[in-house]
Amino acid sequence: xxxxxxxxxxxxxxxGKGHVCIYCVRGVRKLSPAAWNEYTDSCKPHFxxxxxxxxxxxxPHSQKxxxxxxxxxxxxxVDTLKTVRNKxxxxxxxxxxxxxxxxxxxxxxxxxxxxxxxxxxxxxPLEATDRDRLQPLKTLDEGVAGYVxxxxxxxxxxxxxxxADDLTDPSDLLVTNPEKGEAPAQIxxxxxxxxxxxxxxxxxxxxxxxxxxxxxxxxxxLVLDVGVELFDxxxxxxxxxxxxxxxxxxxxxxxxxxxxxxxxxAAPRVRATGKQDLGHNLYSAAYAHDHSRLAAAFLDASSAxxxxxxxxxxCAACSPRIPATHSAHSAVDALSSxxxxxxxxxxxxxxxxxxxxxxxxxxxMSAHALLVMHNLTVLDAFFAGVRAVLARPTGSExxxxxxxxxxxxxxxxxxxxxxxxAQWREVDRARGKGRLARExxxxxxxxxxxxxxxxx
Amino acid sequence: MQFEVLAKCPTTRARVSRMKLHHGTAMLPxxxxxxxxxxxxxxxxQQVESLGVNLILNNTYHLNLRPGIDVLxxxxxxxxxQGWPHNxxxxxxxxxxxxxxxxxxxxxxxxxxxxxxxxxxxxxxxxESISIQHSIGADIIMQLDDVVSSLTVGPRVGExxxxxxxxxxxxxxxxxxxxxxxxxxxxxxxxxxxxPDLRDQCLEEMIKRKDKVAGYAIGGLSxxxxxxxxxxxxxxxxxxxxxxxxxxxxSMGIGFxxxxxxxxxxxxxxxxxxxxxxxxRFGVALTFKGPLNIRLSKYAADLSPIDETCPCPTCAxxxxxxxxxxxxxxxxxxxxxxxxxxxxxQARLMGGARDAIMNGTFPEYLKRFFANYFGDRGYPEWCVxxxxxxGVDLLENIxxxxxxxGDGAKWEYSDKA
Numbered sequence: 001x002x003x004x005x006x007x008x009x010x011x012x013x014x015x016g017k018g019h020v021c022i023y024c025v026r027g028v029r030k031l032s033p034a035a036w037n038e039y040t041d042s043c044k045p046h047f048x049x050x051x052x053x054x055x056x057x058x059x060p061h062s063q064k065x066x067x068x069x070x071x072x073x074x075x076x077x078v079d080t081l082k083t084v085r086n087k088x089x090x091x092x093x094x095x096x097x098x099x100x101x102x103x104x105x106x107x108x109x110x111x112x113x114x115x116x117x118x119x120x121x122x123x124x125p126l127e128a129t130d131r132d133r134l135q136p137l138k139t140l141d142e143g144v145a146g147y148v149x150x151x152x153x154x155x156x157x158x159x160x161x162x163x164a165d166d167l168t169d170p171s172d173l174l175v176t177n178p179e180k181g182e183a184p185a186q187i188x189x190x191x192x193x194x195x196x197x198x199x200x201x202x203x204x205x206x207x208x209x210x211x212x213x214x215x216x217x218x219x220x221x222l223v224l225d226v227g228v229e230l231f232d233x234x235x236x237x238x239x240x241x242x243x244x245x246x247x248x249x250x251x252x253x254x255x256x257x258x259x260x261x262x263x264x265x266a267a268p269r270v271r272a273t274g275k276q277d278l279g280h281n282l283y284s285a286a287y288a289h290d291h292s293r294l295a296a297a298f299l300d301a302s303s304a305x306x307x308x309x310x311x312x313x314x315c316a317a318c319s320p321r322i323p324a325t326h327s328a329h330s331a332v333d334a335l336s337s338x339x340x341x342x343x344x345x346x347x348x349x350x351x352x353x354x355x356x357x358x359x360x361x362x363x364x365m366s367a368h369a370l371l372v373m374h375n376l377t378v379l380d381a382f383f384a385g386v387r388a389v390l391a392r393p394t395g396s397e398x399x400x401x402x403x404x405x406x407x408x409x410x411x412x413x414x415x416x417x418x419x420x421x422a423q424w425r426e427v428d429r430a431r432g433k434g435r436l437a438r439e440x441x442x443x444x445x446x447x448x449x450x451x452x453x454x455x456x
Numbered sequence: 457m458q459f460e461v462l463a464k465c466p467t468t469r470a471r472v473s474r475m476k477l478h479h480g481t482a483m484l485p486x487x488x489x490x491x492x493x494x495x496x497x498x499x500x501x502q503q504v505e506s507l508g509v510n511l512i513l514n515n516t517y518h519l520n521l522r523p524g525i526d527v528l529x530x531x532x533x534x535x536x537x538q539g540w541p542h543n544x545x546x547x548x549x550x551x552x553x554x555x556x557x558x559x560x561x562x563x564x565x566x567x568x569x570x571x572x573x574x575x576x577x578x579x580x581x582x583x584e585s586i587s588i589q590h591s592i593g594a595d596i597i598m599q600l601d602d603v604v605s606s607l608t609v610g611p612r613v614g615e616x617x618x619x620x621x622x623x624x625x626x627x628x629x630x631x632x633x634x635x636x637x638x639x640x641x642x643x644x645x646x647x648x649x650x651x652p653d654l655r656d657q658c659l660e661e662m663i664k665r666k667d668k669v670a671g672y673a674i675g676g677l678s679x680x681x682x683x684x685x686x687x688x689x690x691x692x693x694x695x696x697x698x699x700x701x702x703x704x705x706x707s708m709g710i711g712f713x714x715x716x717x718x719x720x721x722x723x724x725x726x727x728x729x730x731x732x733x734x735x736x737r738f739g740v741a742l743t744f745k746g747p748l749n750i751r752l753s754k755y756a757a758d759l760s761p762i763d764e765t766c767p768c769p770t771c772a773x774x775x776x777x778x779x780x781x782x783x784x785x786x787x788x789x790x791x792x793x794x795x796x797x798x799x800x801x802q803a804r805l806m807g808g809a810r811d812a813i814m815n816g817t818f819p820e821y822l823k824r825f826f827a828n829y830f831g832d833r834g835y836p837e838w839c840v841x842x843x844x845x846x847g848v849d850l851l852e853n854i855x856x857x858x859x860x861x862g863d864g865a866k867w868e869y870s871d872k873a
Contacts, residue, residue: 025786288523291531316500320539323506327767327800329807330483332462332472332814337480337542338510348502351539354531358494358523365498365788 001045001100003036006211007234009152012056017072020051033076037083040100048100049148050080052107059157066114073107074121074140081143082133101145103209110157110190112197119201146207149195149228151214158190191218192225199226216250216278216382217412220403223386224396236379239279240371242420243360245353246279246378247295248410249311250385251402265292268416275411280353282371283423287357293318293350294374298381300350315377317356317370320348360424363431457641457670459704465818468846469696469723472813475704477595478639479535479543482511484704485720485809487711487802488545488728493518494538496799497733498792501540507768507799508807510542513728516588517552521572525591533593545728546594547708548585548645550601562602564619582626590636598673599627601645606677606684613649620647621661628668641670643706646695649676650687659698671704674724678709685863689718689842696723712865713742713805713829717822718842720809732802736794739784740868741777742801744828748777749868750794755781768800769793819848826850829866836864 004022012021012028019030033051040048053072055061061069084099104122108115122141126134137143199208209230213219222228239246247268268277280287280294293300294317301319304312312319322345326338333339351370359367392398429438458476465471473484489496489504492515496504504512514534523537531537534544553560553567560569566581585600600623602616624644631642644662648654662672674695677688692707699705704725710716711729719727732742739751741762748755748762758777762770770780770793783790805825812821822843826835837859840850851857 289527289530316502320500320502323502326506327508327803329508329803330810330814332474332483332810333508333807335474335481336483336510338505338508341505348539348541349536352531352537354523354527355494355537355539358527358537362493362518362522364493364495365791366495366500368788369498369500369792 001040001043001047002049003031003051006150006232007152009056009156011058014057015053015055015072020053021056033079034083037080041087045100047103047145049103049105050077052076052105054105054107054109054150054153056153061109061157066109066111069109070107070114070118070121073105073118077102077104077122077140077144078130078134081137081140082130084143085134102143103146103148104144105148105150106195106198108194108198110154110194112194115194115198116201119198123201141202144206146209147199147202148209148211149198151191151210151212154191154194155212192221195222195226195228215412215414216248217407217410219382220386220399220406224400224403233376233379236375237372239417239420240368240375242417242424243283243356243367243371244279244281244375244417244420245294245356245371246375247297248276248278248378248382249297250382250406251389252405252409265296266290267296271411271415273411275413276409277416278410278414279375279416281416281420281423282353282357282367283360283420283427284357287353290353290357292353294353294356294370295378298378301347302349304347311381313374313377313381315374317374318350318377320351322346322348361427363427459671459702461701463814465721465813466816467819468721468822468843468848470720470809470813470818471701471723471725472810473704473725475725477511477543477641479541479595480510482543483810484725485806486511486726487716487732487806488513488726489733489799489802490515490728490730491538491540492730493522494534496795497737498788498795501538503769503796504540504799505542507796508803509799511545511726512540512543513545513547514538514592514594515552516546516549516585516592519546519592520549520588525588528591528593533591535593543596544592544594545596546589546592546598548598548600549580549588550585550603553580554603562616562619564622566600582623583630586627586630586634586642590631590634590640594640596641596643596671597631598643599624599645601647601675603645603647603676604649606650606688608649613651614654617647617649617654617658620645621658624662624665624669628665632668642668643671643673644669645673645675645708646699647676648691650684650691652690652694655691655694656698659695663698663700666700666703669703671706672699673706673708675708677707678729685836685838686841689722689838689845692719692724693722693842693845699723711802713802714826714836714839714865716802716805717809717825718839720806721818721822721843721846721848732798733795736798737791739790739794741780741794742798744801744825746829746833746866747868750777750780750784752781752868762797763801766797766800766804768797770797822848823850823852827854830864833866834858834860834864837861838863 008023010023012023015021019032021028022031031051036051053069055065055069080102087099106115107118122144123139125138207230208228210222210228211232212234213222213231214235219231236246268280270276295313298313298318299310301312304310322341324342326342356367356370386399389395389399389402459473461471461473463472475482475484488511489509490513494514496512519528519534528534528537535541550567553569560567566579566584568577568579571578582600586597589597602619602623604613604616627642631637644665646655646658646662648658674692677691696705705723706726707719707724709729710719710727711731716727739749741748741750743763755777760776761774762777775793780790780793784794808821809818812818826839830836835850835857840859843850
């Protein structure tokens with residue numbers, strides 16, 4: 001559980017000594033660490049991220065501001081640990097484990113020195129004033145279960161222009177981060193260095209969590225160069241939001257594996273650069289008559305019997321299953337054709353690109369449902385592939401080799417996402433909220449599309 | 457189609473029947489959710505099927521626009537396109553022409569309207585409507601009718617009724633010539649507005665064509681405008697009394713619980729409406745005690761499900777009204793959860809009716825439903841009258857029964873209003 005959406009990079013009023021400003025469903029609110037701890041206590045998540053002071057004001061941030069950020073974040077961690085201790089004072093160590101385990105966001109933004117300083121302070125022996133209250137902890141790090149890195153504030157600090165420059169339409173909530181203009185690979189290199197600066201003083205046993213990685217390329221880089229275990233799925237869900245069905249696998253097929261000549265399922269587009277898209281922009285007119293399954297890289301369950309060794313996408317869009325149970329609402333329903341159907345095990349045919357294309361253009365919600373299920377499954381298969389490669393005898397070397405092949409093949413610039421976003425916006429304007437008002441305006445101006453000149 | 461009446465209520469005109477279509481057997485009376493653009497909004501066909509639904513509606517007007525007939529022909533029809541392996545019913549497209557297009561002109565040839573994309577004048581003839589429905593491939597298809605608003609009076613109503621009969625003949629011809637008559641079943645639509653004489657004439661003519669028609673719809677009574685409930689039930693009754701017993705009767709655009717049960721009591725077998733799924737997306741949950749407006753603050757701390765006895769995934773999974781209150785306007789998943797519940801509510805309503813009719817206890821079912829749904833507020837007068845006409849007295853043995861004139865529709869309003 002986190003207080004803020006880690007992907008939200010919009011400008012906020014300045015944080016203060018005893019609060020952060022966050023954007024929540026009811027607008028901007030001030031949130032104090034004490035309040036946050038209360039909420040965590042009520043919600044009882046398994047893990048919660050300690051409230052930290054990350055500035056979301058217009059960068060760059062002064063040295064003074066950074067120092068404050070470190071001091072506050074550390075102080076709030078101390079307070080949180082004290083609160084936790086107080087609550088469990090009456091409990092045994094067993095009782096402690098029912099409290100949410102704490103994850104700490106690594107402060108320091110884009111300054112390697114600051115990051116190192118913050119991490120070192122986690123490992124230092126406690127101040128005398130705190131020692132009693134926090135025993136048996138000897139350092140702050142002992143009370144922490146893992147380390148969190150939010151890439152959005154990092155990206156913003158490293159980029160050369162302000163996110164607001166990209167907002168053509170202020171109500172466009174999809175653009176809360178600058179995504180164009182910087183060479184992604186270069187920024188990723190900077191990330192690795194900064195994250196390592198945070199991790200170097202700390203023990204290696206604790207998990208590292210990264211929020212807002214935006215491509216499998218970036219993920220591979222972080223796994224290899226930093227050693228990150230957990231990533232959020234934001235970019236895959238975001239792709240679903242804008243109508244992109246992911247279609248890639250890791251590791252790549254062996255060069256020796258021939259493409260199935262009988263396959264009519266087209267792989268994603270290859271760009272002028274020679275790089276292949278990571279998925280399909282299903283808004284594109286190219287898919288209106290494409291009746292194949294969503295991803296070429298994986299088979300659907302109903303075709304899988306033909307080639308048993310090929311990987312299958314088991315998502316409910318590519319491999320829908322007959323539900324095991326069907327509600328009956330009267331005794332005579334035993335005569336309906338649904339009765340007993342749950343015992344059938346035949347695989348159903350996949351949902352097609354043409355169908356999802358249709359749903360996207362008609363602004364239907366089920367497009368999103370199908371795409372999210374699919375994209376998360378593709379992402380899951382990606383990570384399974386990474387783990388499989390790491391499990392090989394010289395795992396790290398193998399992973400580097402496979403990562404290089406992957407990065408060589410697939411387009412990191414995500415042109416497909418840009419194109420999809422533009423078309424998403426068009427359809428949203430034509431069919432989304434506010435459309436009736438816009439249509440009325442249009443009708444007022446001319447009668448094209450609604451009037452018929454009839455001479456009868 | 458194979459249509460067989462299994463049981464008849466000894467008191468009312470209700471019956472239970474089995475309708476075997478090309479994509480499966482449906483038990484009637486039933487309610488059909490509407491998948492306007494080849495999707496029940498937010499749900500996958502697997503989700504819909506597991507709710508116990510095997511007959512839904514697609515909209516010819518919309519599917520003809522998007523994805524268009526070419527795509528549907530390529531893939532082999534709307535069943536395959538949307539992944540729905542059970543029964544589909546399509547309307548003719550006529551209603552949307554009148555309600556959605558600003559300028560539609562009805563001629564003897566057909567309906568002349570402006571294409572929403574190009575602005576070009578386009579003609580929808582009865583033959584063309586049937587052709588489009590052939591390409592869609594629905595198990596039940598509707599004739600193109602000349603539909604007028606139920607508020608219309610004057611010669612236009614009669615003109616529309618007679619034209620509907622002529623268009624029925626053209627639809628029948630085109631359908632029989634197509635070779636699809638054994639897999640797709642054509643329904644006629646009885647028109648005549650709110651005029652009993654016109655209705656009678658229409659019924660007489662259409663019943664003459666009984667052997668060429670698989671079922672009868674009762675049209676022209678629900679155009680979205682406020683219905684005069686008093687006349688509405690009389691028209692339904694008149695039609696249902698006269699229509700042949702061995703043909704299914706379909707009242708188009710009926711979805712409120714009380715309307716559905718009255719129609720079933722009068723002899724109707726099927727109905728469709730966007731109401732339950734649309735109202736779900738607006739945050740209203742349907743229950744046997746009336747609709748609940750989940751967005752009201754009184755549900756913010758209610759940790760019980762909408763209905764403890766409801767088998768839908770939302771209630772059976774224990775999702776609380778408080779959670780739904782929080783989520784329904786923020787996340788589409790809230791809309792999906794309520795949509796599943798409302799579809800199951802409609803199905804339970806009709807399933808309960810089927811059980812009661814089979815057991816000879818339908819009058820008791822009606823009384824119990826109305827007492828639970830309206831008891832605290834008063835019965836709508838038109839329901840009392842309509843059910844009395846088929847031998848059920850809702851007010852029997854009820855002290856201080858309150859009766860409300862007008863449509864008496866039940867809604868929860870904000871206490872802040």
